[in-house]
Amino acid sequence: MKRANTGEVERRWIAVALVNLMIVALLGVLLRTNALFPLPGMHFGNWLFAHTHFAFGGWLTLCLFTLLTYRLLPPAYSGKRIYPRLLAGVLITSVGMLISFPFQGYALFSIIFSTLFIICCWVFEVIFIRDLLKAGTERSVTLLAVGSLVSLALSAAGPFYLAYMMAHHQRDTVLYHDAVYTYLHLQYNGFFTLAVFALFCHHLGPATAEKIRYRFAVVLCAAVLPAMFLSYLWHQPPVGIRIAAGVGSALLLIVLARFAELARSVKGELYSVNPLARRIGALALIAFALKTFAQLLTIFPAIGDAVCTNRPVIIMYLHLVMLGFVTLYIFAQLLYAGYFTTMKVLAGLGMILFIIALVFNEVLLFMQGMPGIFKLPQEVYLWGLWLSAAGLLAGTGMVALAATRYFFKRA
Template sequence: MIPFTLKSWFRTGLVSLSLVALYGALMRCKIAFALPLLQQKNLLHAHSHFAFTGWISHCLYCGLALLLAPYLPGNQQKKYRLLISLNMLFGMGMLVAFTLEGYKAISIVFSTLTIFTAMAFAVCFIKDAGKLPPEHAAKPWAITGLLLNVLSSAGPFSLAYMMAGKNINTDFYLGSIYYYLHFQYNGWFFFGTMALAAPWLKQRIPSLNYYYKIFCFTIIPTLFLSLLWIKLPLWLYGITVAAAIAQLTAWVLLLIKGWPIIRQQFSRSSGTWVTIFFYTATLAITLKILLQAVSAIPSLSQLVFGFRPVVIAYLHLVLLGAYSLFYIGFLFSNGLLIITKTARCCALLFLSGVVLNELCLTLQGIAAFIYRPVPYINELLFVAALVLLTSIVLLTGTQLIKNSPRKMSNPVQTGF
């Protein structure tokens, strides 16, 4: 049985996603129309930091606590409820501080507190992971993800050190940002998400641990894909390219081996609409790994990632298209969200908003190559942001409004 507290915390995550969508809509509004009361840079910092802490990390913390729940007595689960609460509290403080003052003392304090919370969660989970069965498929993915989350904190600490000393080196500054993003997007987020899916995947793909080892061994070398502009030594560049190819190959082989089994399992599911979220998330992850491998070509990497619209499209592909859609599907498939007709419509509307947003960003990125503006692109992106905001707010409402037992649908059984 899933502890009630964890159910409520999972649903609270939707409130966080609603706030992330609200800030996204505000930024799009400022670009498309005049909105002088708020500073765009402050909104951007608040939006990105809270998306990482209040939504993605929150879901992963809840998911990892859910994995441990059957093996821990109630009194030992309290520390996870406390850590999840603290992460959300500090995330909210960070959201407000970044909005009001930008990257200054108070926001840095709250950001630092979220890092300390991540460290505490990692220590607690790794200690309690010994109570999981030795063959538990999620254990290596979860532990690696948590360690990479802690490792990523060196990036923000480096930025804080440079800002405090007012001695900013451009290469080191950019390197710290890319370091942090790599170990969040490709480390903590990827391995944490795979930990949630691993128990189901391992039943159908016994060799899953082999693929874990490949992604684990290549996570550090692929960091340098984000640092090709510093002109790596030839030997290091060779290792980086080999790691990127190894990751792409491993993912393709994993899809080839597992896809027939996954498709057969999903086709038997009574909740076919939920599987759309998993299919779309899988496609987004595939595109992410493919683009990552392509970026190993230095000239192409500088050409593509030198355009801000392309970078924004890539980041949203991963954050929204891959992880957010997977978590929503995961929550529905495990009965963590109540399934009603309204909830289903809102969820599918959110998915359509993700697709529309990505198509507009991609179009804007392609147009940037030929230096041609796209008519009304900012207005279209604002519409996409409104679709995302409206759908997730309505979905959150369907979960927070008290439902009688008669109105609660049975959870969809997809195997997770």
């Protein structure tokens, strides 16, 4: 596998993103605490908005933008001053959403920061895609990276339509949920997924397996928009949407086949990676296979209808993608790139604790979403989910400390 050392600018932005991940986990603990003991003056919905928006912006968008910039682009392009400025714009607007949402919900300042965040992302997308096309990277990497950023740009339609509905006092719950599902799909199955595989394919070799990577990239990108229609099956849509959903489901099946082919082609290369990074990366790829299979199953009405109205199962799926797939892959990539040069043990222990808490969280959410099978008191789930949130906080705190200690030691 191709390996590149972590530069100073990249290292600083990754450290900031990892601290933000810890803040996201802290908000998760607060939300789980509020479910047990209602906290005075805490509006659950508004704090949930802060939690999700900061997870998307302050953690994943900032981190993925940083990795895409400093991993995929040669120094002649990644060294431009515009990139740190755009990353700063993403960070500042994300912090603005973190501060404004708890006190206002969707109101003036939170909408302003959300809009500015989207504008920063759009500017980044245009500049990055232009530089990437000039850089002459492998075609599979280029396709995945461009597809990820196009998905991110399109996902803005969801929040903008929600803002339009609120401004006009529309109460159509079908359109509201479809707008939310559109946004989440293009973020999770578009931007996050394609960006991760752009980074993954960039580090792969040899060139003889490039055709395998390209075939996988083509079908993965092609599946994004058709698979989005699977999210609309919960309200008995017209035949056209059902046909598009069927096409999306078929493409997801091909994605799994191409993914298996890709996994076989890189199996030998992964043995050269250090054991912890290899195992965490393997867990991330397993999470991808699970989330794709789960998404494919929603084509069946009995499953799709049950899942789309089952809050614990939806949260389980979202955590599987954001934490089990994307975050674990980023952890593996950072270990592989030698990011944790001085605090490897602390970072590794934090990641292991994070994984244990994540698995515990997913199992509990699955059980909570199946009350007909698992007949446990609600208090058991609430306390168990609080413990898993605390474990995620402890794990991310250890990783963030390991990342920031590098700069304190240099000082």
